[in-house]
Amino acid sequence: MQSKLPSSLVGKLFGRRLPFHFLAAELHKRWGHYDGFKVLDAGKDCFICQFKNDADRDAIIRSGPWTVAGQILGLDVWSLDFNASSSVGTSTPIWVRLPELPLYCWGKENLARISSDIGAPLWLDPVTANMDKIAFARVCVRVNLVQPLKPGVWIDGPKGKFFQRVEYEGITVICFKCGVVGHRDTSCPLQGPTLPVNEFTIPSPAPSNDMMEINAVHTQPDPCENASKEPVGPWMLVTNRRKPQNLAGQQPKQVVGNKSKPATSLNSAR
Incomplete structure (x- = not known):
C-alpha cells in the first residue's frame, strides 16, 4: 500500500467548502510545474497531492502559507493510517x-x-x-x-x-x-x-x-x-x-x- 502513494501529501481546506474541480485547478496553477504532480479527491473535503519524489513534496510542506480562494490550506505527509474522516491537513x-x-x-x-x-x-x-x-x-x-x-x-x-x-x-x-x-x-x-x-x-x-x-x-x-x-x-x-x-x-x-x-x-x- 505504501508504494501506491509515494511522495504524497494529504490536505484539507480550513474554511468554506470549495468544489473539488476548482480546488484541483488552483493547486495545478501553483504546483503543476512539478513533474508527475496529481491531485486526488479523498472525500470528506480531503484531497491527496502526489509528487514524483520526496524532495518536491517536502518543498511544498516547508513553504507557504498556502491559501485557495482565501481559505487556509492545511497539509501533512501521507501515511498508512490516513483516514479521510479524521482530522487531516493539520498544519500550515x-x-x-x-x-x-x-x-x-x-x-x-x-x-x-x-x-x-x-x-x-x-x-x-x-x-x-x-x-x-x-x-x-x-x-x-x-x-x-x-x-x-x-x-x-x-x-x-x-x-x-x-x-x-x-x-x-x-x-x-x-x-x-x-x-x-x-x-x-x-x-x-x-x-x-x-x-x-x-x-x-x-x-x-x-x-x-x-x-x-x-x-x-x-x-x-x-x-x-x-x-x-x-x-x-x-x-x-x-x-x-x-x-x-x-x-x-x-x-x-x-x-x-x-x-x-x-x-x-x-x-x-x-
Whole structure:
C-alpha cells in the first residue's frame, strides 16, 4: 500500500467548502510545474497531492502559507493510517503579530522563544528583524490547525509577568468558542463555554548579551489580572491583509518600499 502513494501529501481546506474541480485547478496553477504532480479527491473535503519524489513534496510542506480562494490550506505527509474522516491537513505556516511587544523582548533569540509557544518558529519578518517598525513584531510559525489557536503567551518582564496577545494573519473562519480554525461558533462540535487563555512553557536558552532574558511561564494566572481571563475573540485576527503566494521552496519575502527583502530563518535561534 505504501508504494501506491509515494511522495504524497494529504490536505484539507480550513474554511468554506470549495468544489473539488476548482480546488484541483488552483493547486495545478501553483504546483503543476512539478513533474508527475496529481491531485486526488479523498472525500470528506480531503484531497491527496502526489509528487514524483520526496524532495518536491517536502518543498511544498516547508513553504507557504498556502491559501485557495482565501481559505487556509492545511497539509501533512501521507501515511498508512490516513483516514479521510479524521482530522487531516493539520498544519500550515501562518504569520502572526505580537502587538505592542515591549522593546526588551525583541531580537531573534527572544522572538524565537516567544513564538515557540504559538507554534514551530520558521521566519522573522525583515521589518521586525531590523526594527524598522515597532508597533508589532511579525513572525511566521507552523501551527497545528486542529488545535485551538492560542490567544497569547505569558512573559516574565522586569516588572513581573504580563500577557502578550497574538494576532493571526490569513484566518477567515474560526470558532470563538473552541478556538479551532475551520468552523464557526454556530457549528461548534463542543458547544461549550468560550475557551480561556492557555498556559504553556518555553525552554530557556541563554540570551544574547544585548538582550534581556524573557520566558513564558507555566503557571496558574493571577486571579487579579484581567488579562489572564481573556478568551479567544475577533481581536485575534488580522483583517484586510493581502499577501502574495510565494513559490514552493523559496524563502518568504517581505516587500518594504520598492525593495523585497528575504525573511530571517529562526531555525538556528532556538
